[in-house]
Amino acid sequence: MALINQATKEIQLKIVYYGPPQCGKTSNLEKVHAEVEAAPETKGKLTSLATNSDRTLFFDFLPLETAVIRGFKTKFQLFTVPGQVIYNTTRQLVLRGVDGLVFVADSQYEKMEENVQTFNNMIQNLETLNQNLANIPYILQYNKRDLPNAAPVNYLDFLLNNREIEVPSFASSAVKGDGVFETLNMITRMLLHKLLTESGRKAA
Amino acid sequence: MGDFVFTSGARLVLFIDAGGFIVTKQGDCGNIDTATLGALAANSFAATQAIAKIIEDHSVSSLYQQGEENSLLILSVGDFGFLAVVFPAAIGVGSVKYYAEDMVGRVVRQLDAARERAPDQGLDLSALNIADAAPLFRRRAAP
Numbered sequence: 001m002a003l004i005n006q007a008t009k010e011i012q013l014k015i016v017y018y019g020p021p022q023c024g025k026t027s028n029l030e031k032v033h034a035e036v037e038a039a040p041e042t043k044g045k046l047t048s049l050a051t052n053s054d055r056t057l058f059f060d061f062l063p064l065e066t067a068v069i070r071g072f073k074t075k076f077q078l079f080t081v082p083g084q085v086i087y088n089t090t091r092q093l094v095l096r097g098v099d100g101l102v103f104v105a106d107s108q109y110e111k112m113e114e115n116v117q118t119f120n121n122m123i124q125n126l127e128t129l130n131q132n133l134a135n136i137p138y139i140l141q142y143n144k145r146d147l148p149n150a151a152p153v154n155y156l157d158f159l160l161n162n163r164e165i166e167v168p169s170f171a172s173s174a175v176k177g178d179g180v181f182e183t184l185n186m187i188t189r190m191l192l193h194k195l196l197t198e199s200g201r202k203a204a
Numbered sequence: 205m206g207d208f209v210f211t212s213g214a215r216l217v218l219f220i221d222a223g224g225f226i227v228t229k230q231g232d233c234g235n236i237d238t239a240t241l242g243a244l245a246a247n248s249f250a251a252t253q254a255i256a257k258i259i260e261d262h263s264v265s266s267l268y269q270q271g272e273e274n275s276l277l278i279l280s281v282g283d284f285g286f287l288a289v290v291f292p293a294a295i296g297v298g299s300v301k302y303y304a305e306d307m308v309g310r311v312v313r314q315l316d317a318a319r320e321r322a323p324d325q326g327l328d329l330s331a332l333n334i335a336d337a338a339p340l341f342r343r344r345a346a347p
Binding site for chain 1: 221222223224225227228237239240243244247250251254339340341342343344345
C-alpha cells in the first residue's frame with residue numbers, strides 16, 4: 001500500500017516485477033540502474049539476493065526517487081521476485097504491500113506455458129494476501145523480442161491480455177534496454193493516477 | 205524514538221512499514237543506506253515469520269542479528285510494521301530489547317491515536333498533473 005508521509009513530505013510506492021524463470025526481471029532493474037538519467041542522490045544501490053549462479057534467491061531491490069508533486073518527494077521501490085517455483089513462499093513475501101505490478105513474459109514460443117502458469121500463480125499469490133489483481137495497476141512486458149523464436153505480440157496478448165480489462169503491454173529486449181523505460185514510465189504513471197483518484201475520492 | 209536512542213545507547217532506530225518503507229528514523233545514520241536496510245529488514249522479518257509458521261510457531265515478535273561491530277534487533281509493531289534497531293555489538297541485546305519493548309508500546313499507542321484522529325483523511329494531490337506526458341524516468345543518452 002502506498003505510504004504517504006505528511007511529516008517528511010514523501011510518497012512511497014512499491015512496484016514488483018513478476019514473471020517466469022529467466023524472463024528478464026533482473027535485467028530490467030539492472031538496465032534502469034545503469035542507464036537512468038538521475039542525480040546520484042535520487043538513485044539507490046541495486047541490491048540482489050542471488051544464488052552462486054546469479055539466479056534470484058529472494059529478490060532484487062532498487063530504490064528510485066523523483067519529484068512529481070509540488071512539495072512532495074516521490075520514492076519508488078522496485079523489486080523482482082524469484083522466478084523459480086521452489087521459491088513461491090518468497091514471492092508471496094515480496095508481494096506484501098505491492099502498489100503496482102509489471103508482469104515480464106518471455107516471448108519465446110517454448111515459454112508460453114510457463115508464462116501462463118506464472119501469471120496464474122501471481123493471481124493466486126495475491127489472493128493469499130487478500131489482494132485482487134483487478135484492484136492493482138499492472139502492465140505486461142513482452143521481453144526477448146530480439147530472439148528469433150519470439151512469438152507474435154498478438155499471440156502473447158491472446159494468452160495474457162485477454163481479461164475483462166485490457167492493460168498496456170510493451171515489447172522489449174531488456175538486455176539491450178529496449179522497452180525498459182517505457183514500461184517503468186507507464187506503471188509509475190498508472191500508480192500516480194490511482195493515487196490521485198483515490199485521494200480525490202477520500203477528499204470528496 | 206529519540207528518547208530510546210539516548211537511553212539504550214543504540215546507534216539508529218528505523219520505523220519501517222510492512223512493505224519495507226521507512227516511515228521515520230532517529231539516531232546516527234552515518235553511511236548506512238537506510239532505504240536498503242529497511243527493505244531487507246522488512247523482508248527478512250517476514251521470512252522469519254514464514255519460517256516460524258512452517259515449524260508451527262506463531263509468536264515471533266523479534267529477530268536478533270549479532271554482529272562484530274554493530275548488531276541488529278528487529279521488533280514487530282503490531283500490524284503497522286517493524287522497528288529496526290542498530291546498536292553497538294558491545295551493548296547487550298537484553299538491555300536494548302528491554303528499552304525497545306517499552307518504545308514499541310508507545311509507538312503502537314501513538315499510531316492507534318493517529319488512526320482514530322483521522323481515519324479517512326486524504327492527501328491534497330491537486331498539484332499532480334497526470335496529463336503531463338513527460339516521462340518520469342529517462343534513459344541516459346549514449347555517449
